[in-house]
Amino acid sequence: MSTAKEPLHTLVVGCLVRNANDEILLIRHQKRGWEIPQGRVEEGENLIDALHREVREEAGIEIEKGALAAVWSKVTAPPAVIFTFLGRYLSGDLAPTGDSAEARWIAPDKALEEVSNKVMKERLQVLLHFDGMINYRSYTLKPYQVLLEQGLGES
Numbered sequence: 001m002s003t004a005k006e007p008l009h010t011l012v013v014g015c016l017v018r019n020a021n022d023e024i025l026l027i028r029h030q031k032r033g034w035e036i037p038q039g040r041v042e043e044g045e046n047l048i049d050a051l052h053r054e055v056r057e058e059a060g061i062e063i064e065k066g067a068l069a070a071v072w073s074k075v076t077a078p079p080a081v082i083f084t085f086l087g088r089y090l091s092g093d094l095a096p097t098g099d100s101a102e103a104r105w106i107a108p109d110k111a112l113e114e115v116s117n118k119v120m121k122e123r124l125q126v127l128l129h130f131d132g133m134i135n136y137r138s139y140t141l142k143p144y145q146v147l148l149e150q151g152l153g154e155s
Contacts, residue, residue: 010080013051014038016127017063019089024128025104026114027058029101034126035120037061038082047083055087060095061105063087070126070135071152076142084127118144 015034017025026034039054041047048145055063055083066086075079091148096103106114115121119141133151140147
């Protein structure tokens, strides 16, 4: 019987939310700066409920979930699998809480200028250019390096 510890991964959900004016929702995280709403899936919670909860907690709004656009696999400690979706604003006023210090709508062409974290900038770029094929990327941190990139879908 093996005594090796089973690998654990944190599950994370994120969402590129657009409003009726096609603006992008960005939240300002206390440590990482501007990014899309995202956060950990809690124990016993499904991905979709976690997605709605995270957007509500970080921006104060309700969304309609769209397509799964990208899956990211961070293989350096602590490992994580990040499911990123597209979404549409439904209701509510921007009211950031928790880890987000601020939330705002911004034009898509200006959004990338606001995001300074390299990982978050690349994530936003992938989501902004979603073409219907789910993008998969495996990466490391320190230094940030994409190890594998491929589309997930029909072959």
